[in-house]
Amino acid sequence: MLGLLVAISAVACFESSYADAVSITNVTAPYRGSWVMIWNTWWDPTWVNRVEIGCEYTISPAPATPPTITWLKGSFTDRQVIYKLTSSGEVYVHPEYAGRVSVPSRTHPTLVLTDSKFDDWGRYWCRVTNEEQSDDFGTDEESRLFWFKSGYDPARGSHYSFVQVDKTPVRVKTGGTAKLHCEGWGGKSASIVWFKGPSCTQDGNCNVYEMVINKTAVEHFSPDPGTVNVSPNYAGRASLGANNMGYTLDLTITDIRPADVGRYWCTNDWPLYFRNEVQSRDSQSVVVLLDDEAPSCDGKADGMYQDPGDCSRYYTCSGGWLYGPVPCISGLFFNEALQVCDWPNNVACV
Numbered sequence: 001m002l003g004l005l006v007a008i009s010a011v012a013c014f015e016s017s018y019a020d021a022v023s024i025t026n027v028t029a030p031y032r033g034s035w036v037m038i039w040n041t042w043w044d045p046t047w048v049n050r051v052e053i054g055c056e057y058t059i060s061p062a063p064a065t066p067p068t069i070t071w072l073k074g075s076f077t078d079r080q081v082i083y084k085l086t087s088s089g090e091v092y093v094h095p096e097y098a099g100r101v102s103v104p105s106r107t108h109p110t111l112v113l114t115d116s117k118f119d120d121w122g123r124y125w126c127r128v129t130n131e132e133q134s135d136d137f138g139t140d141e142e143s144r145l146f147w148f149k150s151g152y153d154p155a156r157g158s159h160y161s162f163v164q165v166d167k168t169p170v171r172v173k174t175g176g177t178a179k180l181h182c183e184g185w186g187g188k189s190a191s192i193v194w195f196k197g198p199s200c201t202q203d204g205n206c207n208v209y210e211m212v213i214n215k216t217a218v219e220h221f222s223p224d225p226g227t228v229n230v231s232p233n234y235a236g237r238a239s240l241g242a243n244n245m246g247y248t249l250d251l252t253i254t255d256i257r258p259a260d261v262g263r264y265w266c267t268n269d270w271p272l273y274f275r276n277e278v279q280s281r282d283s284q285s286v287v288v289l290l291d292d293e294a295p296s297c298d299g300k301a302d303g304m305y306q307d308p309g310d311c312s313r314y315y316t317c318s319g320g321w322l323y324g325p326v327p328c329i330s331g332l333f334f335n336e337a338l339q340v341c342d343w344p345n346n347v348a349c350v
């Protein structure tokens with residue numbers, strides 16, 4: 001009997017540690033909601049033509065091999081590599097940036113741009129790739145805008161896209177529902193696309209992002225809500241959120257399968273008249289993990305619930321969204337009947 005119990009708990013342990021077996025890369029571009037701006041005052045002898053575009057990252061658990069650092073320029077779906085530092089220390093610089101870009105630190109891979117020019121104007125992406133985690137858990141990136149300003153230029157306005165994703169990894173049971181939260185500018189008039197990836201093709205192109213769901217851009221005052229397309233892999237399972245202003249960028253995927261595990265990118269392009277400009281199509285990502293011990297709000301009323309994996313923690317369901325789990329004060333267990341943290345002998349803990 002004891003042997004059977006040990007065997008069962010070993011299996012349960014293996015299942016719950018599946019989600020912990022992957023190493024997740026998390027990239028942060030500080031101040032990414034605002035421009036890095038340089039004013040062209042070449043006539044001023046004290047003018048310093050140099051900017052820094054910051055980038056920070058964590059890889060958890062940390063790999064033994066240093067990650068590859070890549071800086072790209074352009075919109076999320078149309079970019080070129082301007083700088084690359086490989087795991088083995090090789091550096092590539094795009095000819096247009098020769099002698100003008102450097103990344104002094106691999107652990108804080110800020111891009112230093114000197115002798116900047118008007119054509120440097122645009123969106124810069126910091127991508128960090130953990131070469132030991134070859135799937136999409138190992139690659140994350142975020143962007144920041146650079147504006148080389150030399151007076152008013154109506155053709156290059158200050159409009160741009162911006163999205164904000166809740167990057168906390170989403171743990172879902174097989175067959176459960178993943179709800180991914182994303183906010184973005186432009187509301188119903190924006191072009192919204194969620195991608196999954198990146199993955200590599202056989203010829204070694206590791207820049208492949210699969211379209212999950214998209215919505216066309218529409219004029220702001222148009223009654224047309226836009227057209228939504230869903231990839232065949234997510235047919236009948238993926239949907240965008242909705243509110244009284246039209247669509248929101250939140251993505252819901254039902255009936256989660258092992259193939260759905262990976263990294264999802266919320267992207268948006270706005271406003272309509274600057275679509276496909278170099279500053280548009282921002283993106284931020286969140287990973288979805290399979291975890292059969294994960295707490296879930298599927299079919300649950302709003303309220304607080306004991307974490308099935310740990311009685312000393314609770315999570316909150318509100319409108320189908322899950323918040324937490326968060327721990328009780330040390331030594332207490334969560335009592336669902338009373339909706340409070342309580343003494344362990346008052347709480348059923350299974």
Ligand SMILES: *[C@@H]1O[C@H](CO)[C@@H](O)[C@H](O)[C@H]1NC(C)=O
Nearest residue numbers: 026027028056058167168169
């Ligand atoms: C990612 O890193 C940022 C900045 O260090 C941190 O605030 C955030 O909590 C991290 N997110 C995850 C999911 O690890």
Ligand SMILES: *[C@@H]1O[C@H](CO)[C@@H](O)[C@H](O)[C@H]1NC(C)=O
Nearest residue numbers: 191193211214215229230231
């Ligand atoms: C949206 O999806 C459709 C169907 O896959 C595709 O033809 C179209 O190019 C996509 N549009 C965008 C903006 O991704």
